[in-house]
Structure formats: structure tokens, C-alpha cells
Amino acid sequence: MFGRTRRATAFARATTATTATATATAVAAVAAVVGLPASATAQDFVPCGQAALKNAVALANTTPGPSLLILSPGCPYSLTTPHNASNGLPVITSQITVVGNGSTIGRSTRTGTPDFRIFEVAGPNGDLRLGGVTVRNGRTPTGSGGGVWVHDGGRLSVDRSKVIHNSALLGGGIASASSTVTFTNSDLMYNVSGGDGAGYLDYPQSVTTFRNSTVGGNTALFGQGGGMEVDGRLTVSGSRVVDNSAGxxxxxxxxxxxxxxxxxxxxxxxxxxxxxxxxxxxxxxxxxxxxxxxxxxxxxxxxxxxxxxxxxxxxxxxxxxxxxxxxxxxxxxxxxxxxxxxxxxxxxxxxxxxxxxxxxxxxxxxxxx
Known part of the structure; x- marks a missing residue:
């Protein structure tokens, strides 16, 4: 009995150490790309659950300085109810870095789940930085940006992540208005718009950079720009725009x-x-x-x-x-x-x-x- 207890304790310590090492590696990788400050004012490990995630984002918005949210490895953060009328999570109004550890933040697929997008980033101070996370199944049939909507001077940085299977009237995956978006080593795929810009919609005065990424399998049902519609400035390098379609x-x-x-x-x-x-x-x-x-x-x-x-x-x-x-x-x-x-x-x-x-x-x- 004592031997089993000792082995179990050793296993728990090893597992904790491995998780800590993986998280530290993920944080370092995100920091290198999205510009994580050397010391975030608030660092929070977010337990697996929608309430914990909503509370963590809300707290980060009200905490002075940059915040770092570390998600539970591999957790499906399934959002069954919106935080507000349009969004699954609180509107991002400060600098928040989310280290996903392979987790997914998505609108629930249960029948009866109301329509809402996943993230809204509001400028001038909203600055969302995503690393190692999947954003999926956001839905806003009358709005912009089913996965992420960034506007009025906001900022969005996406690294080693996926924005997939979202839908909107305009900008099924991501929509940006007068804002700055950087998309690196990531996938923007299988998003749908009723109108323009199924994968990505760039309104005037937006500045967008895609590096080493894939924009694929997106569908603008009745509009223009199956993969991307650009009204501002776009720079793309080492990337793939493949298998998109426009009506x-x-x-x-x-x-x-x-x-x-x-x-x-x-x-x-x-x-x-x-x-x-x-x-x-x-x-x-x-x-x-x-x-x-x-x-x-x-x-x-x-x-x-x-x-x-x-x-x-x-x-x-x-x-x-x-x-x-x-x-x-x-x-x-x-x-x-x-x-x-x-x-x-x-x-x-x-x-x-x-x-x-x-x-x-x-x-x-x-x-x-």
C-alpha cells in the first residue's frame, strides 16, 4: 500500500512538472510572436469551464496593465450562453494574452444554443493575443466577425492557432475595422459568410499581416471574397489561400x-x-x-x-x-x-x-x- 501511495505521489509530481514545463514553453512561444510583456500585471490559470473563462476575461479587463490567461491544456471551453447580447465572452477592452495549451473556445453545438460570436475586441485599448488556441462555431447572422470582431483601433494577434467553422453576415471568421491584425503560423478555415469576406474581412483603414498561414475552405455564400476581402492594407507572406469560394x-x-x-x-x-x-x-x-x-x-x-x-x-x-x-x-x-x-x-x-x-x-x- 505504502509503495503504491509513493508511486502515485511521484506520478502526480511528474505530471505537474510536465504540465508546468509545457505551459512555460507555450508562454515563451507566444511571447516571442505576439509580444507578451516581460511581466504581465495579472497571470491567471483558468480552470476548464465557461464560467471560469468569462470571469477571468472580465477580471483581466478591470486589472491595470497587461494580463495573461493560461488555459487548461486541451480543455473544450464550450459556451452555452452569451456574456452579453452579441458575444460569448466579455468585450476585450485591455491587453489580454491567452495561452491556449491546445484548448478550444467555442460556441456550443447543442440544439437551442443562441447565436453569438466568440470574441469582440474594442479599441482603442482592446488588444487580444491568442496563442495555441482554437476559436470555433461563433455565429452572428446579422453582424461582423463570427469568430473575432476587432474595431475602432483595436489589435488582434493570432499565433499557432485556428479560427474555424465560424459564420457571420460579413467576415465569417474574422472582421477588422480601422484596426491592426497579425495572423501567424495559423489556420483560418471553413468559415462562412452570407455576404463578403468569408474567412477574413478587412474594412477601410485596417492594417493586416498574414505569415506562414492557411486561409482555406471558406465560403461567401452570396458575396465577394471567399477567402478574404480587403479594403485596407494587407501583407501576406509564405501562406496559402486555397479552396475558398464566392457566390x-x-x-x-x-x-x-x-x-x-x-x-x-x-x-x-x-x-x-x-x-x-x-x-x-x-x-x-x-x-x-x-x-x-x-x-x-x-x-x-x-x-x-x-x-x-x-x-x-x-x-x-x-x-x-x-x-x-x-x-x-x-x-x-x-x-x-x-x-x-x-x-x-x-x-x-x-x-x-x-x-x-x-x-x-x-x-x-x-x-x-
Missing amino acids: ADGGGIMIAPDANVTLTDTVVRSNTSAAIGGGINNYGTLQMTGGEIFANRVTEGAIDSRQGGGIANRGGSVTLNSTRVTNNAARNAPGGILNSGGQVVLNSTVVTENLPTNCAPGTVPGCTD
């Missing part, structure tokens, strides 16, 4: 007239649009270096011209440097790059094997059919 323009990425987008070593692949611009639909400024625009489609739809399987440039500016635009298709020519009233510059770029044509009709210097 209107821009299956992968929709770029508004005043928007500025830079893509580096990024793949835009297998996206579909029912109208125009299977991969990318551009009214603004797009500069792409490296990467590829591959196997995107404009399907047979009832609206627009069904052109530009790879890219549709409509009065904007597109510069492609050492990029491949191949195997894209549209119902009507061109299947590769449509240039309508704008400028397309190809530098060491290959445009080939698109159907029914690469660039004709239209004027794209250096593109042949």
Missing part, C-alpha cells in the same frame, strides 16, 4: 478600389467564383512576388462576365514578379488574366495553360495565347 467576385481574394495588397511566396490555388476573378479580383493595387496562382476557376453562374479564372484586374494595378499563373479556367475568355481598364505588369512571370485563353481578349503586355 460573387473573388473566390480567393477580393481587393477593393482603395486597398493595397502585397503577396510574397504565397499560393493562391483551387479557389472558385461564380462571377469573376476565380483566384483574385482586383480593383486596387496588387503586387505579388514569387508564389503561384494555380487551378482557380470561374464557374457557370448567373451574374457578371465569368472571366479571369486566375486574376481579374478591373481598373486597378497588378504587378507580378517571378510568379506562375497556370491551369486556371473561366467560363468565358480569358481564363488566366483579365485586364479591364487597368494595368498589368509581368516581370519574369509565366502565364500558361489557362483555359480558354491565357489573357485574350484584353491587353496584358508579355502574355501570349
